Amino acid sequence: MAFQDLLDQVGGLGRFQVLQMVFLCISSLIVYPHIILENFTAAIPGHHCRIHILDNDTDSADSTEALSQEALLRISIPLDSNLRPEKCHRFLHPQWQLLHLNGTFPNMTNLDTEPCVDGWVYDRSSFSSTIVTEWDLVCESQSLKSMTKFLFMAGMLVGSIIYGHLSDRWLAESARWLIITNKPEEGLKELRKAAHRNGRKNAEATLNMEVVKSILQEELEAAQTKTSVFDLFRTPNLRKRICLLSFVRFANYMSFFGLILHLQYVGGNVFLFQVIFGAVNLPANCVAFLALNRLGRRVSQSFFMFLLGISILATTFVPQEMQTLRVALSSLGVAVASMALMCSFAHGNELVPTIIRVTASGFMGIAANVGAALSPLLMILTVYSPHLPWIIYGVCSILAGLVVSILPETRNKPLPDSIQDVEKERKSSRKAKQEDTFMKVTQF
Template sequence: MAFHDLLEQVGSLGRFQILQVAFLMMCNFLAFIHVLLENFTAAVPEHRCWVRILDNDTLSDNGTGLLSQEDLLRISIPLDSNLRPEKCRRFVHPQWQLLHLNSTFWNLSEAETEPCVDGWVYDRSSFVSTIVTKWDLVCDSQSLISVAKFLFMAGMLTGSILYGRLSDKCLAESARWLIITNKPQEALKELWRAARINGVKNYRDTLTVEVLRSTMKEELEAAQMKCALSDLFYNLNLCKRICLLCFTRCAICVSFFGLFLNLQDLGSNVFLLQILFGVLNLPANYVAFLAMNHLGRRISQVLFTSLAGISILVNIFVPQEMLTLRLILSTLGGCLLYASITCCLTHSNELLPTVIRATASGIIGFTGSIGSALAPLLMMLTIYSASWPWFIYGGFSLLASLAVLLLPETRNQLLPDSIQDIENETQASRKAKQKDTFIKVTQF
């Protein structure tokens, strides 16, 4: 018998489990919406240099009041390579000759330009006020937007470390963990609580300490061997597994938050993208649930993570004018990353032995938070090339999918309770490979 037999007695999927999941979903919802706000509070509106003849409240005496706004803009702001007004430079003197028809053949490179020494004018039709418009985080200061996002994510990382233990006051302790750590009486109380909420009758008669001890006999014997933090590193197989899980979580978080914190850089409507990501979140996770049950944890994660990386990389080569295709690829990449995160969390929890699951999960989660914090900093590379950050985001997803291939499958497998279980799994896998190789060699 094993722990899942005890769960059947208290109701493996009842009101207790539903309430726990609902509470966790509410907490995650309240936290995640603040991350998404960065797409709006740090949005960069259209902008140009402030020029006196165009933006001064009083008209000058040189007859500019007879000219249209387009004409004044034409003589004040040079055009970039896409024939759009420059965002960071202006003419030192108005170029009146540009108003004449024959000015098409005039060499603009001869005109002297300068930075926006008097500030900028912002298009406030979509964003009335952001940190960009408040502190002029454009042009030479644009990299500070990435720093602001990094500080926000670093704050989340710090909060997860400081306040992680507060969850013990809100959520029930894992009965399995209490059993493994040789606390059967406390585990029995948690199981009784779950049975009571699930409406199970006579649970005190059928679920006793004796039943618990007989059911978890092997696990209780293994619990006598205390596990220290050093066991995570001294055991080679466990250390390898945790290192792979840390890299996978970090790489996926880099891609995930790299995409979700920079929706405006995808070249489409940030409001529409945000709505699509929100609406498709639940279907994406349901698809991940179906895939994990039919294809397995490892294959599902490899599939979703690699396809997410491919969609990000393909979007780099799509022209900015093809808004619909960019929208489809961006939405597809977001949905695949949602599914990938779900598979990653499920797979990692099932790979860790119960005795050190909390500690190992904390280490893995910490590396993931580091990846989340570093993701916005990669956008600073746009000063060299606008595509470099997206190559890294897509490349990390592909690397994560390769790392998952080195991990074992956990579908329909019992959860490991002790470090010895990891060793037994490894030895059984080696024997199976040797047997398979022997059969292939000797069948001829």
């Protein structure tokens, strides 16, 4: 709690901290619309095979001009299981006998069909143009649409790695991290800057190098050892935490982006769904904030991950006709995914020692972006079963909820400053369990 004393001198939550949060929110507002844009630029409009007798310049135009378009579609394109025109096949020859069925639907499995060799006709009432209509990413080429989303998310993964090193430090560095990483002068400068912006005019007299060194003497001694990403896996307890936290972040991002990137799988009106999904995020974060303070990090995160998995699995098996229920369940899924993400960030930062927290956050961020990149790629599995990707999303979320229960609770506990603190915590926890067992055995 030594560093907390320094924070009290500069102002724990003042104008300086509020400005940092505002800047971060602005950057998030800029990035997020680019991600959800895929729901509109890669939307799949209604479509069916292009047929010759509907073209005005065909030889058969005179003989078919008296027939309606519906009638022409009936004799040219077979019906699917929902009695709608097939999207990927057409009759090899016009089936004129289908004009006189008077509402009956005979067995069409014996009629010869062929793929859409002349292309497709798209319904442009909602989307005038998308990458699907431009490049015909339907039927046999539908998996390429998932690949475009995967490449976009993979670009985010690569960008997070590269530009994490190249970005200008327009946000203030963590003073605690600067001091712990053997940069006390820079850390002191940031503390004074925060104190000045928070209106602490007398901070110059109390904040000096002697005060910093006396308060953080133990941490400064530990900072003499250089750390790298390999230090995340050298000690058993920290290695366990990083692996578990990375899996939780991976599963959380995969499920979250699986929901927000595939609105058309929930229902037809993607514009309405986008508004609803965006609206539930703010109250969801408020609920997560209350849960973190009341229930703790571990219980809250585990509960939200379980609820996320259940809502995804429930949505998967609700029929398409029950649109209201599907929207309600998927909105719940987006809300609890946001709650789980907030809990994951807080819990993850509090479980990792300060001296290597930035490195650990970067590693867990990579795991998260891998999950985000895989979320659209899993949609290729719909060729085997339309439910398979969603089952994977749901099951992974439930597994992540179980994994969170293995991690220790961090609410109202001091942050670990060094790797040794994490390992000492493990030893003290084991010792406390042994003593508790001894007390129970010798009680009688």
